[in-house]
Amino acid sequence: xxxxxxxxxxKSELVGLLGPNGSGKSTLLLCLSKVVPLHAGEATVSxxxxxxxxxxxxxLVEASVPQRLEISxxxxxxxxxxxxxxxxxxxxxxxxxxxxxxxxxxMRLTDTLDLAQRRITEISGGEAQRVIIARTxxxxxxxxxxxxxxxxxxxxxxxxxxxxxxxxxxxxxxxxCAMHDLNLAALYCQRLIFLKNGRISxxxxxxxxxxxxxxxxxxxxxxxIIPHPDTGVPQAMFVPSATxxxxxx
Amino acid sequence: MPDSNQTSPNLQEIRGRLTASRRxxxxxxxxxxxxxxxxxxxxxxxxxxxxxxxxxxxAIGEGLGLSPAGSVERTPLVVVFDIRxxxxxLSFLVGSALGVAGAxxxxxxxxxxxxxxxxxxxxxxxxxxxxxxxLGLGGASYLGLGTIPLLALVGAxxxxxxVVILGRVQGRLxxxxxxxxxxxxxxFLSALIALIKALDEEAVSAIVFWVMGSFQGRGWIxxxxxxxxxxxxxxxxxxxxxELDIMTMGEVQARQLGVEVERVRRRLLVGASLLTAAAVxxxxxxxxxxxxxxxLVRMTVGAAHQRLMIFSGLLGGLALLWSDVVSRTLLxxxxxxxxxxxxxxxxxxxxxxxxxxRRGGVILD
Numbered sequence: 001x002x003x004x005x006x007x008x009x010x011k012s013e014l015v016g017l018l019g020p021n022g023s024g025k026s027t028l029l030l031c032l033s034k035v036v037p038l039h040a041g042e043a044t045v046s047x048x049x050x051x052x053x054x055x056x057x058x059x060l061v062e063a064s065v066p067q068r069l070e071i072s073x074x075x076x077x078x079x080x081x082x083x084x085x086x087x088x089x090x091x092x093x094x095x096x097x098x099x100x101x102x103x104x105x106x107m108r109l110t111d112t113l114d115l116a117q118r119r120i121t122e123i124s125g126g127e128a129q130r131v132i133i134a135r136t137x138x139x140x141x142x143x144x145x146x147x148x149x150x151x152x153x154x155x156x157x158x159x160x161x162x163x164x165x166x167x168x169x170x171x172x173x174x175x176x177c178a179m180h181d182l183n184l185a186a187l188y189c190q191r192l193i194f195l196k197n198g199r200i201s202x203x204x205x206x207x208x209x210x211x212x213x214x215x216x217x218x219x220x221x222x223x224x225i226i227p228h229p230d231t232g233v234p235q236a237m238f239v240p241s242a243t244x245x246x247x248x249x
Numbered sequence: 250m251p252d253s254n255q256t257s258p259n260l261q262e263i264r265g266r267l268t269a270s271r272r273x274x275x276x277x278x279x280x281x282x283x284x285x286x287x288x289x290x291x292x293x294x295x296x297x298x299x300x301x302x303x304x305x306x307x308a309i310g311e312g313l314g315l316s317p318a319g320s321v322e323r324t325p326l327v328v329v330f331d332i333r334x335x336x337x338x339l340s341f342l343v344g345s346a347l348g349v350a351g352a353x354x355x356x357x358x359x360x361x362x363x364x365x366x367x368x369x370x371x372x373x374x375x376x377x378x379x380x381x382x383x384l385g386l387g388g389a390s391y392l393g394l395g396t397i398p399l400l401a402l403v404g405a406x407x408x409x410x411x412v413v414i415l416g417r418v419q420g421r422l423x424x425x426x427x428x429x430x431x432x433x434x435x436x437f438l439s440a441l442i443a444l445i446k447a448l449d450e451e452a453v454s455a456i457v458f459w460v461m462g463s464f465q466g467r468g469w470i471x472x473x474x475x476x477x478x479x480x481x482x483x484x485x486x487x488x489x490x491x492e493l494d495i496m497t498m499g500e501v502q503a504r505q506l507g508v509e510v511e512r513v514r515r516r517l518l519v520g521a522s523l524l525t526a527a528a529v530x531x532x533x534x535x536x537x538x539x540x541x542x543x544x545l546v547r548m549t550v551g552a553a554h555q556r557l558m559i560f561s562g563l564l565g566g567l568a569l570l571w572s573d574v575v576s577r578t579l580l581x582x583x584x585x586x587x588x589x590x591x592x593x594x595x596x597x598x599x600x601x602x603x604x605x606x607r608r609g610g611v612i613l614d
Contacts (some may be wrong), residue, residue, distance in 0.1 A: 025556070030501070033504065033505050034504065035501050035504050044462065054509070055504055055508060055509045055510075056507035056509075057507075057509045058507065059505070059506055059507030060503065063505065064505040066499075066501055066502055066505070068497075069499075070359075070496060070498060070499035070502070071498070071546070072359045072360075072361070072494035073356070073359075073361070073497045073552035074547065074551065074552050075497075075551070075552045075553065077492070078263065078550060079494070079551075079552075079553055080498075082497070083494065083495050083506055084491075084506065086491065086495055086506050086507055086508070087506065089491075100264065100267070101260075104260050104263060104264075108260075113260075113263070117263070117266055119551075120319075138504070145429045
């Protein structure tokens with residue numbers, strides 16, 4: 001599925017992982033969290049071979065926000081966030097005061113503190129997604145792997161979450177975010193890695209790689225780029241086929 | 250920071266609520282423990298032979314070696330201590346085991362409709378028992394125990410091993426293949442039981458009665474027989490309560506949160522199956538306790554498995570203890586109903602009520 005990937009994400013980078021459906025973004029993230037085994041090649045996290053980590057050790061250095069939530073039991077949201085503290089706890093351990101403080105701080109940052117006592121089965125999908133982001137923050141890992149972490153959120157919360165990621169990024173946390181929202185990626189990521197058919201198609205700083213030529217080729221639809229009116233970063237505009245026909249005629 | 254003033258009372262409020270909920274939990278636990286203790290005493294006093302309460306208490310005291318021998322006549326002593334108390338305690342233990350095992354199976358399979366018998370452990374036990382009846386071993390006895398519990402236990406553990414082997418795909422124990430393997434094994438064993446019944450008509454009524462579940466004629470030897478497996482199973486599942494919470498979020502997330510999913514799942518399955526086997530081998534197949542009790546508990550104390558297991562254990566014990574009292578006292582003249590029939594008759598409608606209420610609640614939300 002993935003072939004010949006060779007890349008390095010430096011500490012405190014915020015990297016966007018882009019590419020069409022089935023290009024291997026999720027698989028790459030799952031490989032990096034040892035859910036999907038590597039058949040060949042090697043991966044290192046914090047200078048250590050991935051296979052040398054136990055599940056708990058790995059959970060201390062990297063945390064993931066999954067693409068799809070699988071919620072079947074009515075846990076309270078605070079209990080869900082506290083699950084992020086699991087790798088920090090000893091066997092037979094219970095939640096310490098510190099765990100609770102960290103969990104609640106993560107909920108404050110993601111604007112979910114009001115939901116703390118609600119059952120996760122009773123809140124909306126977007127709210128549950130933010131609770132899961134809070135859980136991931138409570139894990140306090142130095143590398144965060146996000147798989148469409150904000151796809152279910154409304155615009156305001158999307159921006160709020162990425163503002164938060166960028167703030168965490170300034171504090172030294174490394175991010176690798178698989179995304180479909182090209183413009184959101186261009187707004188926040190310093191570097192973009194484009195995957196196509198399981199290979200790296202383009203990899204480089206956002207300003208250099210987010211071009212009409214690259215996007216049109218990779219996504220196989222016509223793309224126009226205009227600068228963001230306030231920040232000047234490139235933003236993608238898509239062209240409906242009817243317009244395309246009218247122009248050529 | 251300007252916003253810290255706004256949020257700090259909120260933090261304290263949540264902390265306060267958590268403390269309060271922990272207090273409610275502890276109070277509930279103490280209350281249930283007291284009710285359980287009183288129920289054991291109360292159920293021991295109930296039976297067809299009317300025995301005054303002082304005699305009941307004196308007999309229990311003497312049986313436990315708390316008071317000197319000879320203070321109670323032989324007949325009430327045997328009835329109260331050897332027959333009733335052992336049976337009451339066994340029914341409580343079996344109910345507890347089924348309650349805890351149900352909670353664990355529902356969590357591991359991430360399906361609130363799973364029960365201790367979902368993956369075929371009960372069919373294994375039933376097959377073992379049926380084989381014992383057919384071979385005419387029903388009367389044979391080892392230390393007064395009989396070969397039925399022994400073969401039922403072997404059958405239950407054998408079925409579990411078979412399911413685990415069949416359920417492995419590429420070295421991994423997957424949830425969906427596990428359920429399928431359970432269905433396959435259970436169906437196959439049921440067919441074998443039907444075959445035994447067809448070939449050996451004399452054994453039919455014994456097999457049918459055993460499968461319905463009963464505590465008739467059980468005593469201290471059965472308590473001693475099932476207790477080690479029960480304790481071992483309890484230890485295995487209690488150790489993994491926290492991991493089980495996390496595993497209900499799905500295998501992928503559990504791994505990413507640092508849970509060794511394979512190892513924990515195997516441990517939980519073996520633990521819960523030991524609990525089920527310990528229960529089934531001495532009582533037969535008793536339905537609904539392992540399904541309804543964890544459901545009811547989850548709706549009231551929430552989904553966290555440590556609490557869920559403790560409450561399901563106590564409530565399951567209480568439910569089966571009183572079901573057994575009903576089964577041995579309902580019919581006049583000393584006739585007994587199989588306790589599995591009683592739990593199904595009470596549990597079935599009760600479960601429907603639970604489902605109805607829950608659906609209503611969701612609509613109102």
